[in-house]
Amino acid sequence: MTEKMQYKCVNCGEGAGALFRTYGPSVIKLTKCETCNGIVDKYIEYDPVIVMIDLVLISKEAQRHIIFNTDFKAYWKLLIILMMLETYGVWRNDSLFNIMVNSVCDIQSNSTINSTHIKLPINMTLKNVEPFKSDCLDWAHEEKDGVDLFIWEKDFYIQFLSTFVGILVFIIATHSTMILIKGFSSQFKVSVVVKSFSLANMSLLLTLPMLVWGSGDTEPSTRLVHYSLVFLYMFAVFYNMFSVLYESPRLMTVLVLLASNLLKYMTTFHATPFLRRLIT
Ligand SMILES: [Zn+2]
Known part of the structure; x- marks a missing residue:
């Protein structure tokens, strides 16, 4: 498996190949981290407001989510x-x-x-x-x-x-x-x-x-x-x-x-x- 590690696990910061996998048109499964066994990025299912609140509360997970796993260009x-x-x-x-x-x-x-x-x-x-x-x-x-x-x-x-x-x-x-x-x-x-x-x-x-x-x-x-x-x-x-x-x-x-x-x-x-x- 030669996947490019373009994302990062929000819990431990290890590289991850994908945030989720799709199994059919309406079924997706969030990827699990191979290092810490947690969900790589739980925030992709969250409302942006919750992500903002976690950012204000200085959560490292939310910071990792925005920096490494989102396409925030502005x-x-x-x-x-x-x-x-x-x-x-x-x-x-x-x-x-x-x-x-x-x-x-x-x-x-x-x-x-x-x-x-x-x-x-x-x-x-x-x-x-x-x-x-x-x-x-x-x-x-x-x-x-x-x-x-x-x-x-x-x-x-x-x-x-x-x-x-x-x-x-x-x-x-x-x-x-x-x-x-x-x-x-x-x-x-x-x-x-x-x-x-x-x-x-x-x-x-x-x-x-x-x-x-x-x-x-x-x-x-x-x-x-x-x-x-x-x-x-x-x-x-x-x-x-x-x-x-x-x-x-x-x-x-x-x-x-x-x-x-x-x-x-x-x-x-x-x-x-x-x-x-x-x-x-
Ligand atoms: Zn991890």
């Missing part, structure tokens, strides 16, 4: 929509990233919409440290009130590019480190990696309540708590997704994720002022 649309949402948050000065930048650069109030400055318990501002100094100034300069709408809009595109670069750095950094750890043993399609990223990145939708209902009166600490919780959830989703995708050791996955997130934030922090100078 992931790049999802990626772009989520990138726009992330850009919107940063552009509106309302995200975990902005809280970090404003606190670390000691930007007291640079927005008409909200305040995202947290007083750090110890003096660790970077506004006088050399590689950060000019970029801190650049993040502080934007006072959007009264500014020409065209400039304001252009800033969104610049921010969008910057977010894109950050995400690119994140994907390349995590993927190459994971491949290094695994020792080049497995082949990955780019589409599978981007698909997994988009899927995990959906946790970004949880920032929506704050973006919609948060106002200038919302305390910076409330924002911080909300966005930190979203970040934690997102971290858990990504952690799970990476264990599904790369089957990497736990501690390693956590470390790689932490480092890549930091790298992504640093990239966006430096890229936005750079792009602004480049384009204006």
Whole structure:
């Protein structure tokens, strides 16, 4: 039997040749996994809503089902929509990233919409440290009130590019480190990696309540708590997704994720002022 192992068992991750077999026009039988003896993919009989709920609950089985066993092609649309949402948050000065930048650069109030400055318990501002100094100034300069709408809009595109670069750095950094750890043993399609990223990145939708209902009166600490919780959830989703995708050791996955997130934030922090100078 030389079947191509194009699917994966959702329970154990072993390869499988088929998800079901047909015995006549209305009879199908779900394939059993040869390794764990479970049903290879129970989700093909489930309602998409149930799959979604299991995804939200960070189920590895549901993640394997979507990544390996479905023909989900619209992931790049999802990626772009989520990138726009992330850009919107940063552009509106309302995200975990902005809280970090404003606190670390000691930007007291640079927005008409909200305040995202947290007083750090110890003096660790970077506004006088050399590689950060000019970029801190650049993040502080934007006072959007009264500014020409065209400039304001252009800033969104610049921010969008910057977010894109950050995400690119994140994907390349995590993927190459994971491949290094695994020792080049497995082949990955780019589409599978981007698909997994988009899927995990959906946790970004949880920032929506704050973006919609948060106002200038919302305390910076409330924002911080909300966005930190979203970040934690997102971290858990990504952690799970990476264990599904790369089957990497736990501690390693956590470390790689932490480092890549930091790298992504640093990239966006430096890229936005750079792009602004480049384009204006
Ligand atoms: Zn199995």
